[in-house]
Amino acid sequence: MASTGGVTDSNPIRLVSTSGVTNIKGVGISGKRIHFFTDFFTNMIEIKWSWNVVIFIGGFTITWLLFALYYWLVCHLHGDFINYSTNDWNPCITDVKSFASTFLFSIETQTTIGYGSRSVTEECPVVYIGIFIQSIVGAGLQAALAGLVVAKIRRAKKRARTILFSTVACIVEEDGQMKLVIRVGDMRKSFILNVQVKGYFFQKMAAKSGKSYPVKYHPMTFKGEDSSLQIFLAWPTQLVHVIDERSPLWTMSREDLKRYNCELVIILDGTVAATSMPFQAQTSYLPWDILWGHRFDTLGTKVNKSGAYILNFANFHKTHALTTPVCSACDLKKMIDAGLPVPKECPKDSKHSQQPLSADEFEVRFQSADNDAYDQTTPVENINKLGVKFNSSDNSAFCHSTPDMNTRKRASVMASR
Template sequence: MPNKFDPGFGQKYAHNTKRIINKDGTFNITRKGIRNQQFQTLVDMPGTRFVALVSAFYILVNILFAFIYMILGAEHIIFINSYHLPDFLKSFFFSMHTFTTVGFGSIYPQDPLTNFVAGMEAMLGWLFFAIATGMVYRRFSRPSARLLFSNNALISPHKNGEALMFRIVNRRPNVLMEMDARVMLAVDMDEGVRVNRRYFNLKLDTSSIHFFPLSWTIVHSIDEDSPLYKLTAEDYIHKRIEVLILIKGFDETFSQNVHLRYSYTYDEIVWNARFIRNFKSLDTGQIELDIDSVHNYETLS
């Protein structure tokens, strides 16, 4: 049995917990007392939500300044045209011109106080677009990988024995190189009063590859040196086994390393099955990879 260690999740718990690593790669840990980091929150939120939030803030700020201009007197805002608008629309459009510093020249303030408020709004607009531009640049310049993990890990026949294996594939057209995989095992030992969680490194048949154009099946042979040796499916359930995965690779697009986390719990491990090959050679001499079939496997009799 390999020496146990703690990768950073703790070992002693009052009762059983949920999975350690969620399906999206986040840790199943709620950090209480941490200060809210607004910039980090905006950078990490989904793109559609970010665009909606920025757009909503822009509209609300212009509505607020429109009411301020109406309080100061919409008659102090001069339109150079022959048509007339309601005071709110006139104030709102003036606010949009001022906030974005467009300055078409067709609308302008007339009195000193309105000019002062317009100047302050223009300064706020500069700050808003500077921060928004920084966040957009941060979102696009940050390297990230999108790997697709097979839905299940498998226990398959392998080299006159068995092996735990799962499969990954790059979902993006970018080039990933120098891929490294590290796989750990988390086992819950129920001692009655408390749960003692133990961790083990799993030795891989191939822990690194230089190139990653196809799918990669990561294999751990279950031999006498494996912590999974002679364990049954019932043992996996009783010990609440979870396979923890850390993938690291070099992103050629950004010239930086990227990291991904994933895990399989005991109920996501399929016994006596093997993966179906998801690539083939064509008559043209090219190799065709079917990314969506990375999950496909067949059960063995």
């Protein structure tokens, strides 16, 4: 079945990209340019460095030219250019004979260089006014440039790029509850303070053109592996969302999730310990990024000669399949309460399977509220790049990245018996 609208897993339409960029642009706002101009400094901080350089070079150059034109006009009206060679002539500005000379004098005045060959005399008081205004304008431009550079360097936006989110999310069963799990880690050694994570589950509606649009969102609560809202990111950890009555995934089974047109946005807030500046990192997951019946593989950990813990991020995005209920969390609770057997299956394939799969096996069909078909096809080559070999003997293992992994693993094995 062909995908519609040119939207595929390799080029999806997301509210938030996997790199954390928000894909939203507002149009039709009355007086938008005026509102942005009143917040000029914030605009300068948010735009690219290349535009900052162009704007400040243009600002300095324009002021030099304007004041050079002002000095040239004063000298021209005073007759300094005509009487330049006259010995007893008292000019407004010494050693000025052309516009190039006034331009150089303008640069020397604003930058306070003062080479010494050009100076102001008491012949033309109007020149004093130009020098007075230019000195204030030059000081203001230099202060603005220095403040902008400091503000752009100190902002913590770039810090978010060293936060690593797993490329997939997993849905697993633990202690009779279905849970959505995402792995997050920090590449840097410096600590992040006051880390909190929240999620938003966006419901989308597919139009006949094949494009999908968000129509409703549901907040989702994510906690650390210790069920705390404060996340400790000294090492990679897993963010856990319990699928309960308040969760938008409460009534979704594995097949429902495949057909649902949605997007899960994850937002991580924290404070950089080195600068005490708050920052935000975000990513998103589409339905084919959520693996039902998978857990993340354990990260390799060892201690070097100096006594430091060494974490191997090679398995950061890798998962393995587990025997998991295919029903919704709501139906699972009802079956457990009624003492009925719960149907479970172990996924045969996933994004991390090394087995070659046909494109038809990855075709996902969405159904919108108005029953318009919304087709998505996942390219096989992107999936095979994330290959990992599954070990069937480890399917019952509870693979967390925290130091209490062995305790959790034994508990999970005992629960499965």
